[in-house]
Amino acid sequence: MPRCSNGHLQSLGFKCKTCGQPLSYREATSALLDLPSVQPNFGKTASLYVGMPSGLGDGGYSLAISPGDVSRQTKDEFVVPKVQGGTWYDFYSKSTSELSRWLGIVAFGESTYKLLFADAADPLAVLAVSALPQLDHTAMVAMTADGESTPVEQNASYVAISAALRRGFQVLALPRYLAKQILSDEEIGAPSSVGGSFSRVVSRLLGLRDELMDLLERDRHIGVGFHLMLPVLSGSLQVYGKGGNVFAVQSYQLPKSVGLGDVKTFHTLVACEKDLRTEFEEGFSQFRNKTVKGALSAECRVRERLDHGSFDLFTLIGLDETSILRESEEGYKAVAKRAPALRVESLA
């Protein structure tokens, strides 16, 4: 903007409104070398998807990683060139730096919450974990291999989870058998695969991401970085009878390798109608006092919603890191013994 000979800065015009002197535009054009400043808003959540459809729920920004014939990078998609018979190590060794660079370009780390949703047995999961920037409020929500998975799947899942824990990310694991169980429990609009079932869990979980990330962060401060997730989607008290029964049923869903005595923290997130709030809060409190009293921290958070009758519930069991890895350790070792590159130690 122009100034007069007395130095008064003015808006567009020809005479100074303060002193009446003519305005000079000669110097004013130099100010046009500075562009207006912009503070881009990268949103609260950035999500990375591996081995599943992207853009689920109210997830903010999403980027899908998938294999394809030709390498391609867009705002929403990172296509990794296929490797015939490729293992997690092939993708990891060939594409980690490129994916890291791309995550930097799309400012993935600029969102408050950084989430990785992955089928941990997918060979691309290790790549994704390794490329993620090491920042606070980063969590991996993974469907993990179980006893029924092949040793190769167990190997990939074991390495992906190990890598995430080593890099300091919060890990929230849904064992594959639980995803299958949700599949069989679904009555209406059932997804057609275990992967679809996991996608549905993710979609509902994203609606509670603020509460989820808050609880995970609090547990991190007391040294609990790994959680097992036990979900109930579209549950009904007509089936469970009362809120406390949901937790009782879930206690039987724990993996064989995990006992109630191993539980370090115990939390529940519920999305339900207002009238059910007390039901779940009291049921949670009773179950906790009776069954997992030794947990370092326990909290039930309820988000009220308008749906009548049904509820979504996610119980998060904080455990020592080794607990879930035991489920896939045998398969991991069997493969690593024959293929030394497929060891956790291969990761940089």
Added chain:
Amino acid sequence: MKTYHLKAVEYGGKTFTNCSLVLDPDARKAEVKRPAGLFRRESVLLAELTWGRGSPVQVDGAAVRTGSITFTADDNAAAQEISKTLQGEAIAAAQLADKLAAIRDPMYNFLRKRAEGIEFLVKLKTDPRQALVDVSPSYAGVYENPALEYLMKFSSTLAETHAKMTYAAADVQESVGTAAVDRIFAFVCAVGAFQDGLVTGDGFTEELGTFMEDLRLDTGAVPSADAKEGTETLLRRSGPLFSVASSSPG
């Protein structure tokens, strides 16, 4: 070439009637012709003048005097026109317009380049990740993110175009005058303010219209959603800045 009829010409102590004055802008010459005879159609050269030398020209009603020759034009308006031409004003205006035109392209380049940066910032505000992806092909990783690297490179290029514009203005300022150059710079600032408004979201339409009116330029609505399109619209209206060199702002 323009020909004026003259009722009379006084030259060399004689008076000639029914003469003509032929002004040739290309050759910058003026010829005074008289009839070859009372009943003859052809005419002969009476005097030859060179215009634009700044020799004094006096006008008194329909009479124009310069040096030792006096014309009597058909009317006062014709006399004024002849006087201005002989004083070199028309040439001066044409020369000034030529000189001012030397600023036009550098000014266009500066404002067009700036529109590119503004367009990027608007995108960075509305869809930041797509804006980053759009500039990623040239990202060399010298700076921590593509936006910063793009803006650093952009600033350097913008400064070059700005320097070319100001150098071009400095080259002609002495001959065209400060007022004409300042008027062009005022226009540049107005377009810059319009561009900034697209990023900041400040309503600027009314102020811009008033200022364009003060600059005696078209005040029609400017498409405000697109930096490049809006800038081009304003540039298309800048013609009078380069053709009316002697007009002063305000």
